[in-house]
Amino acid sequence: MLDCTPDKPLTEGAHTTGKINPIKTCQPVGAMYAALGIHGCLPHSHGSQGCCSYHRMALSRHFHEPAMASTSSFTEGASVFGGAANLKTSIKNVFAIYDPEIIAVHTTCLSETIGDDIPTIIKQSEIPEGRYVIHANTPSYHGSHVTGFSNMCKGIVSYLAESDGGEKKERANIFPGFVNPGDMREIRRIVTEMGVPSIMYPDTTGVMDSPMRKTYEMYPRGGATIAEIKESGNSKLTLSLGAWSSDEAAATLQAKCGVPGVPLRIPIGVRATDDLIMAVKEGFGVDVPESLEVERGQVIDTLIDTHFQYEGKTVAVFGDPDILVPLTEFLITMGMIPKYVVTGTPGNKFEKTVNGMLEEAGIEGSRVKAEGDLFDLHQWIKEEPVDLLIGNTHGKYIARAEDIPLVRVGFPVFDRAVHPLMPIVGYRGCLRLIEMISNALLERRDRDSLDEDYELIL
Amino acid sequence: MENECSVPTACIDERQFSIVTTGKNKSRIHCADDSLAGAVSQRACVYSGARVVLNPVTDAVHLVHGPIGCAAYTWDIRGSLSSGPEMFRQSFSTDLKERDVVFGGEKKLVACIDEVVGKYHPPAIFVYATCVVGLIGDDIVAVCKEASGRHGIDVIPVESSGFLSGNKIVGYRAAGEALLKLIRPKDGETVEKTRKLNFLGEYNLGGEKWLVERYLREMGIEINVAFTGDSTVAALKRAPGACLNLVQCSGSMHWVAMNLEKEYGTPYIDVNFFGAANTAESLRRIARFYGDEEIVRRTEALIEREMERVRPVVEKYRARLAGKRAAIYVGGAFKALAIIRQLQELGMEVVFTGTQTGKQEDYEQIGAIVSEGTVVIDDANPAEIEKFLLEKDVDMMAGGVKERFLAHKLGIGFVDHNHDRKDGLAGFDGAIRFAREVYATTCSPVWERVKKNPFEEAEG
């Protein structure tokens, strides 16, 4: 069986070193994804080509799109003498061959350990007129892919955002966090619906969910343009979605250009979506349009119609902190019991936040862990099972071993299609989550029921 | 041609010798060079090469010593099936952190090995060195040796730091060394010779090894152990007892076969079970080696029966595929050769092909079987792939995941021939499945909807 935990549950703390079946991966893949959200950008991986190939493969498998990135192709020489020459040659070659508007360099374990001084190397490189090279340090032995995403977002701000010192424009910057393009589209739609113009970056819509055009575009039509990013320094405020993926970039923009950041959660679930809308309403003095009120009303109506299907069910959730925090909150709103909440990304803030929410809801006996892995989660489930599992594709082993339905949310999802286009954020996202969760439970019920209990109307 | 290549200068000057057109270029192709800095290379790393070779050892723990990424990306990425243990499908990492990189990761590795042994008691642990580990100089050989002694199991170091080379082949070698270390009898131990054979370079993707095993059994021949599809540590240790080694994926296993011959006197022959013709030829070659009339008779009967089954299917698809144009870009030359032949059997014309790791001899073989005017590329990058897919007006491409979505975006059918596929393509059954897949993607109704777009028509 695909079960990797011992037959008998171990006592707590038995898993002490290393990771068994991780819930995170390394920084560069997050940086690469963020960089793809700039129009005309070629991400560049400064290290050996294996890393780059893995990261492209992971993104391709999740998004079902080509994911382009160049590499410094380190070999032993570079590792001994430093990678400056490789990076300079790379920059020259990339502009000559692939002609991007901008190159976003990120480091890997290797170049970090060697200690290559990227900003200096960039300064010494030949960069054609009107083109840009930006960078982020993304040592993979620190943080996770979420950290890498955050670092690249910060890099984009520090290199590109500008303030002309004049009056700020009635416009919102949106830092959407590490979410799918479908989510980014939906977040933007909500803000637009409220009549507020916005600049969003990174913006992978049109890049990682690009339509079939019968031709391949190395730089698809989506993504935030450099001009937009520059302009973001003149916006009135920044909606910073997701503490782990966006807050640092927002803080940098505030310090650099004086644009205040409003820290929010990624709008998953009713409360987090309400918060986003209220932040826009207050920030710009606009009214909430009827259309959004209708959407909210539909969600509440659906929750009322379906609550008995999932009320009181226990659920284990794992994935990235910025997704898990609002998702757990929504599960609580649904009346479910988040029994185990585990992220692979390190940091105590996560445990504190989630425990706080559980406490507020009066839910006891749950386990919350940062820097955990699926071994931990599986162990716990063996000790005390749950009704539903929510997380990425890697949860399917546990789902099968313990015979629990799995709802796929987060990164990576390798074994299903369409998900990058379908939002889980906003009120529409609420509906989709309700649909996925109740269908998973209902299908399970159908499967398990005896002939006499097999019902047409549930 | 309505499609313009998105990259104007797709062919980088430095790369011109890595691209040849058969019949035109008299010069030899440049291959096995390091990739160009700044290229969007489709190649992977040394660790990846080692990992794909060793991963199918089903009951071993594969412990990746490095930061989390290397383990996360290679977690269960092969379609190798197991008839028993599933340990190989779990992901173990020492998850190195900043402090480990500064102060060394040996202690953590020791702790991880201890923990893994305590939890699972595996018969062997492969410890893979990744980039950082090579750089900070952790002595994994010493740690493994010490741990082997302490726990009384095989703890085998795999020296696969990514930066050692830009070529996966170096990783294949590292894996080969690890395997030879694992199977070498300890002092005083002997392995008895048998009439069985080893099957090298067979990874049991989608049960391919089992399929060939059925053929061989019918012929009266037993497989001793495969390297490494559906193998266990104990079975691998019996490897020196074989009378013959079959080498399928030569890129990964030729070197191992040579060493098995040197150390244990076991001869080897090359085989290839992709495509009906290749399968038949390989089975005959094996039968001939045994030189037993009864085996030869049974082999011929099997081939005749299976060919009867394959022929009408191939004919059926051939009728629809004849004249269509195909491209192939895969990791190894062994696979490229096999696919070229199969596509030709289906009446298709291979107009563009290449590999990540081909050698000079491989490219000569490829050149000999494709028709004149075929473009052959070593270490292609996506811009080049795109350029030639368009220029050569390709209808279908065979390759791996990084090529799939590129082909799809260009409106070209695609068959996955990667090592992560889950449906076997070997043997006579595989030939049938391959033909069906090529047909399904090349002739999918979706392409009609792409061509007939009412919005475009309205625009004129």
Ligand code: SF4
């Ligand atoms: S962990 Fe380091 S070496 Fe491994 S894939 Fe990530 S960046 Fe590359």
